[in-house]
Amino acid sequence: MTGIVKMSILVNDSLETLWSNEWTRRSIVICIGFGIIISVRKFFENRKLAKLRADWNAVGKDVVVLHQFWRGRYCPNMSPYVLKVECFMRLAGIKYVTDIQKPFGARGLCPWITLNGEDIEDSQHIVERLTEHFNVKLDDHLTPERKATLEAIRIMLEEHMFWILFMYRYYHTNCKIFKKTQVFPTWFLHYFFPTYLYYHSQKRGRAQGIARHTFAEQVKMTEKNIEILNTLLGDGQYFGGDKPCSTDCIVFGFLAQGMWNDTDSPFETLIKVTYPKLAAYCIRMKEHIYPDWKKLLYPPQE
Numbered sequence: 001m002t003g004i005v006k007m008s009i010l011v012n013d014s015l016e017t018l019w020s021n022e023w024t025r026r027s028i029v030i031c032i033g034f035g036i037i038i039s040v041r042k043f044f045e046n047r048k049l050a051k052l053r054a055d056w057n058a059v060g061k062d063v064v065v066l067h068q069f070w071r072g073r074y075c076p077n078m079s080p081y082v083l084k085v086e087c088f089m090r091l092a093g094i095k096y097v098t099d100i101q102k103p104f105g106a107r108g109l110c111p112w113i114t115l116n117g118e119d120i121e122d123s124q125h126i127v128e129r130l131t132e133h134f135n136v137k138l139d140d141h142l143t144p145e146r147k148a149t150l151e152a153i154r155i156m157l158e159e160h161m162f163w164i165l166f167m168y169r170y171y172h173t174n175c176k177i178f179k180k181t182q183v184f185p186t187w188f189l190h191y192f193f194p195t196y197l198y199y200h201s202q203k204r205g206r207a208q209g210i211a212r213h214t215f216a217e218q219v220k221m222t223e224k225n226i227e228i229l230n231t232l233l234g235d236g237q238y239f240g241g242d243k244p245c246s247t248d249c250i251v252f253g254f255l256a257q258g259m260w261n262d263t264d265s266p267f268e269t270l271i272k273v274t275y276p277k278l279a280a281y282c283i284r285m286k287e288h289i290y291p292d293w294k295k296l297l298y299p300p301q302e
Contacts, residue, residue: 052101056114064089064096064130065114069103070185071298075260076290078182080162080253081123082111087249088127090289092136100185124158127246138246150239150247153232157254161225163210164218165254169262170194170201172215181261183298219266223274226267229255230275237284244288252285 056065066089068082077083089096096113105112105121112121113130120129130136139147169178175194184190205211210218229251238244239251258267259282272279286293294301 049102052099056099057117059097060095061116062095062134064094065099066096066111067099067102067105067113068111070100070183071296072182072261073297073299074181074263075256076293076296078178078257078261079110080157080165080250080257083253083256084123084250085111085113085126087244087252087285087289088130088136088138088246091138091244091246091249092130092134094130094134094136123250124154127249131246136246138244139240141243142240142245149232150245153229153239154247154250156225156228157250161222161254163205163208164222164225165257165262165267166201167205167210167218168215168265168267169257170197171205171211173265174198177262177264181263222267223270226270226275226278230278233277233281238281244285248285252282252289255282256286 059065066082066085068086069077069079072078075083076086086096088094103110105119107121109121111123111126112119113126114120115129115133120126131138142150169175175198178197179190179194184193202211213221233239236242239248240246255271255278258265258271259279262268270278271282290296
């Protein structure tokens with residue numbers, strides 16, 4: 001007992017000594033204040049998420065909730081991956097609703113979906129999960145060789161072309177074109193999101209490796225990628241032949257950025273001038289999948 005009493009006295013003396021120091025007192029008060037602020041913020045975030053979750057669960061069985069970025073001025077979305085998933089669901093006849101309140105999922109990815117209470121992230125995982133769940137047969141008419149070729153094209157776009165587009169949009173042009181084509185839902189995003197993306201793109205680009213190439217070298221890479229797409233399309237209506245397949249969704253998702261979002265860019269010139277067949281393809285896909293295109297823009301058009 002004596003040892004416990006001595007230990008208690010020692011602890012009390014130590015706390016009194018710490019508290020007697022003015023800077024220590026201030027630091028403790030500041031830490032407690034931050035702790036309270038973080039706890040309160042977390043409480044309201046959890047309450048908001050619970051309400052959103054209830055709304056998502058109320059859409060009905062087998063209705064997909066597509067969590068995405070806000071709509072744009074000239075294109076339904078600034079993300080090729082969001083367009084990929086939305087195009088896929090439209091082609092497959094899958095019912096869905098959109099949500100822009102929570103564009104990023106638990107892994108920090110956009111888009112993500114909620115299906116019957118299940119959250120699924122990564123556009124390709126989403127397509128594969130929906131294909132399995134709804135027994136989608138968009139690719140059944142393709143030969144194994146054509147499927148393999150189109151899978152290689154998907155990987156080229158998602159793992160290579162994306163980074164070139166990413167650097168051009170957010171770093172090389174300092175988000176100037178990006179700001180012209182997007183209507184941000186809040187003033188905070190309008191003024192600070194592009195600034196964040198500028199510095200974030202440089203960091204991520206260097207980590208991935210694309211930022212270690214000059215802008216001219218990146219343009220050359222883009223030219224090669226677009227040439228490959230033009231050659232593979234040939235005289236066909238779609239990359240799936242006479243009707244679109246799942247790969248058409250991601251091809252259109254990327255080409256739509258050059259057609260409508262990244263104006264006055266080498267990407268736009270390649271599509272509209274150098275390879276006009278790709279521009280015609282974009283129009284064809286738009287009319288086939290998005291008859292309500294203008295209504296989906298923000299602000300909506302008649």
